[in-house]
Amino acid sequence: MKNEARELLKVARELVAKSGLDRIVEIFDSLESRWEDESEYEDFGDYIKQAKKVVEREGFQFVNLNSRPMRLKFKDGTSSYSVFVKGNQIMLETEG
Numbered sequence: 790m791k792n793e794a795r796e797l798l799k800v801a802r803e804l805v806a807k808s809g810l811d812r813i814v815e816i817f818d819s820l821e822s823r824w825e826d827e828s829e830y831e832d833f834g835d836y837i838k839q840a841k842k843v844v845e846r847e848g849f850q851f852v853n854l855n856s857r858p859m860r861l862k863f864k865d866g867t868s869s870y871s872v873f874v875k876g877n878q879i880m881l882e883t884e885g
């Protein structure tokens with residue numbers, strides 16, 4: 790019984806983490822699209838603040854957000870992540 794409960798808890802944690810990653814990728818997509826249209830008029834510092842807020846809300850540690858090309862880096866206790874645009878797709882790389 791204990792092993793089953795541990796396995797269910799592990800699966801639940803993975804699902805929560807995945808949904809957090811999905812939300813981060815969605816926000817990145819929104820920020821990247823907006824920056825593409827508004828880079829001449831808006832302060833990139835505001836984009837960094839928004840990305841940091843979302844990343845931390847989802848339980849990850851914000852590392853940085855670069856503008857050209859736009860790339861978001863963040864991490865958790867065991868892995869590092871990078872979200873970026875490649876061609877016309879949003880990509881998520883995981884290391885660790």
